Amino acid sequence: MEAPPATATGDLIPGLPEDMARECLLRMGFQQLPTARRVSRGWKAELESPSHHRSRRRRVLLALAQARPPLAGSGPARKYAGYSFRLVLQDPAAGSWAPLPAPPGAHGHDHGGRLPLFCQLAAAGEGGPAAKLLVLGGWDPETWAPTAAVHVYDFLSGAWRRGADMPPPRRSFFACAAVGANVFVAGGHDEEKNAMRSAVAYDAEADKWTPLPDMARERDEPRGVCVDGRFVVVGGYPTEAQGRFAGSAEAFDPVTWSWGPVQERVIEDGACPRTCCAAPAAAGSRMYMLRDGCIMARDAEGGGRWRMLARLPEDGRAATTVASIGDGRVVVLGAEHTVYVLSHNQTTPSWTRVAAPPEFAGHVQAACCVQI
Numbered sequence: 260m261e262a263p264p265a266t267a268t269g270d271l272i273p274g275l276p277e278d279m280a281r282e283c284l285l286r287m288g289f290q291q292l293p294t295a296r297r298v299s300r301g302w303k304a305e306l307e308s309p310s311h312h313r314s315r316r317r318r319v320l321l322a323l324a325q326a327r328p329p330l331a332g333s334g335p336a337r338k339y340a341g342y343s344f345r346l347v348l349q350d351p352a353a354g355s356w357a358p359l360p361a362p363p364g365a366h367g368h369d370h371g372g373r374l375p376l377f378c379q380l381a382a383a384g385e386g387g388p389a390a391k392l393l394v395l396g397g398w399d400p401e402t403w404a405p406t407a408a409v410h411v412y413d414f415l416s417g418a419w420r421r422g423a424d425m426p427p428p429r430r431s432f433f434a435c436a437a438v439g440a441n442v443f444v445a446g447g448h449d450e451e452k453n454a455m456r457s458a459v460a461y462d463a464e465a466d467k468w469t470p471l472p473d474m475a476r477e478r479d480e481p482r483g484v485c486v487d488g489r490f491v492v493v494g495g496y497p498t499e500a501q502g503r504f505a506g507s508a509e510a511f512d513p514v515t516w517s518w519g520p521v522q523e524r525v526i527e528d529g530a531c532p533r534t535c536c537a538a539p540a541a542a543g544s545r546m547y548m549l550r551d552g553c554i555m556a557r558d559a560e561g562g563g564r565w566r567m568l569a570r571l572p573e574d575g576r577a578a579t580t581v582a583s584i585g586d587g588r589v590v591v592l593g594a595e596h597t598v599y600v601l602s603h604n605q606t607t608p609s610w611t612r613v614a615a616p617p618e619f620a621g622h623v624q625a626a627c628c629v630q631i
Contacts, residue, residue, distance in 0.1 A: 271301050294417075318631045319539075319584045321349040322359070322382065322392050323592075324374050326621035343400070344374040344624055346392075346412075349613075351590050351600050356619040362394055362410035362419045373400045375408070379435035380627040381442045383463045390414050390631050391463050393442055395435060396425060405429040405450060411463055414631050423466050426459055434483030434492045436537075437627075438513055440464060443490040445471070445511075446478035454479035454498040458511065474509050475521050482532035486510070487544045487559065493525055494532030504529055525563070534578075539585040539628060547583055552576045554589060554601055568601065569608040575599050580623045585630075592623050 271280035327343045346359040361373070375397025383391050392412040399406055407429050409422035425444060433447030433455075445458035454477035460469045478495025480502075485491070490511040494504050508525040511518050526532055526548065534549040544559040547568075554568045568589075571578060575593035582590045587604030598613040 271299075319351070320629045320631060321351065321582055321584070321590060322380050322627050322629050323347045323349060323580075323623050324378060324380060324394075324625040325619065325623050344376065344378075346374065346394070347619055348629075349598070349619070351584055351588070351598070351613060354613045356616060359392075359412065360417075360419070362412065363421065374624075375406055376400055376403070376624070377432065378625060379433065379444075380625045381435055381437040382627050382629040383437045383442050384440050390629070392627075392629060393422070393437075393461075393463065395442070395444065395461075396430065396433065398431065405431045409461065411466075414629075422461070422463070423468055425461075426468050426470070428455075430455055432480045434478065434481040434495070436483035436485045436490055438485045438488060438490050441513065443471070443483065443511065445474060445483065445490070445492045446481045446495055448479045448498075452498070453477075454496065454500075458492075460513075471511060471516075472518060474518060476505075476507070476509070478505075478509075480504070480531070480533075482535045484535055484537035484546060486537050486546060488513070489519075491537070493535050494530070504531055506530060522563075525557075526565075534581050536581050536583050536589075538583040539630065545583070547581055547589055549578055549581050549591070554581070554591070556603075568603050569610070572597075572599055572610055572612070580626050582626050582628050584628055592626070 271277060272283060323346070324344050325347045327345055345361060348357050348359055374394065378397030379395045381393045381395065383393060391414070394410040396408070397406060398404065407424040407427070409425060410419055411422045412419050428449040430447035430449060434445045436443055440462065442461045442463065443458065444461070446455050448454050456473040456477050458471035458474060460471055462469070474492065477497040478492055479498070481495030482493045483490060484493065490513070491508055493508045494506060496502060496504050506524045506526045506528040508522045509518050526535065530550070536547050538545040546557045548555045548565070552571050554571065555565045556568050557563060557565045571591060574597050575591050578591045578593045580592040584590055587602055589601045589603070591599045591601065593599065598615055600611045600613060602609050602611070
């Protein structure tokens with residue numbers, strides 16, 4: 260993209276009225292934003308302005324940590340040996356797929372664009388000029404050692420930067436979710452396999468971590484979601500339980516900077532919380548979960564009871580990933596490389612199948628909803 264010729268009046272687009280020029284910039288796709296910012300000072304100022312982002316139509320995307328085809332000898336473990344994970348953006352509305360540039364390797368190591376195994380994804384500052392995608396923690400794809408690395412992708416600049424490392428001790432399989440501009444991390448286990456109660460918050464703009472009060476309970480392998488502006492940690496298990504999941508949950512309120520009381524049986528005892536997700540902030544306090552081949556929903560105003568929304572299509576029954584994208588739509592990624600979008604605002608819920616091209620048909624290890 261070349262810059263338009265400079266004019267004495269400093270027009271955004273020479274020969275066009277300012278309101279028409281701004282309308283043109285509003286119609287620009289997010290993929291073009293990094294290049295467009297370099298066109299001129301006027302374009303950069305306009306694209307970064309709050310008024311521009313208030314006027315832009317929100318684009319809801321899924322960021323996925325998705326496997327490429329298996330490669331030989333990429334690590335000591337057997338189950339995931341040969342898997343190489345990369346970042347992919349999936350647009351459920353358009354049915355399009357696109358890879359994101361890889362973040363730099365942890366500690367400067369070059370892993371050929373591979374993501375850490377079991378890393379977490381979170382989107383901070385959604386919908387505004389500060390929208391960012393974060394890759395947090397996981398295991399080094401060569402050594403399988405846990406990493407505290409944080410990488411931050413800025414959709415406006417189209418560039419990665421290295422964030423401040425997560426505070427010690429290094430943790431694995433932790434709960435993670437964004438609440439507004441901050442990303443919260445809680446639980447998981449340390450390098451000695453001890454389940455953790457500790458929690459921290461990361462401010463992506465300030466590149467700073469802040470400790471939170473400890474949770475009431477140890478929670479290894481919990482799920483983190485944002486519900487009603489609170490960071491909710493669902494499920495997990497203490498050190499001595501070793502995989503026997505509890506169904507309780509704890510919610511951290513950033514306003515009072517405190518945890519609420521433990522809620523029992525938010526999910527069934529023994530159920531893995533991996534598939535829990537929550538509706539975007541503007542959509543209220545609904546949570547979703549995959550259970551027994553069905554999409555289940557839980558509303559706070561409904562007494563906290565789970566209800567069935569719809570049965571999954573036959574080839575989506577073994578799905579392991581679910582994400583709410585707002586407007587009554589829920590995306591399910593099936594084990595047979597199928598993607599289904601459930602629309603349930605109407606009287607009869609309906610499924611729409613989204614085809615996955617062969618190069619984007621890998622196993623999804625982590626996902627988060629991104630509004631740009």
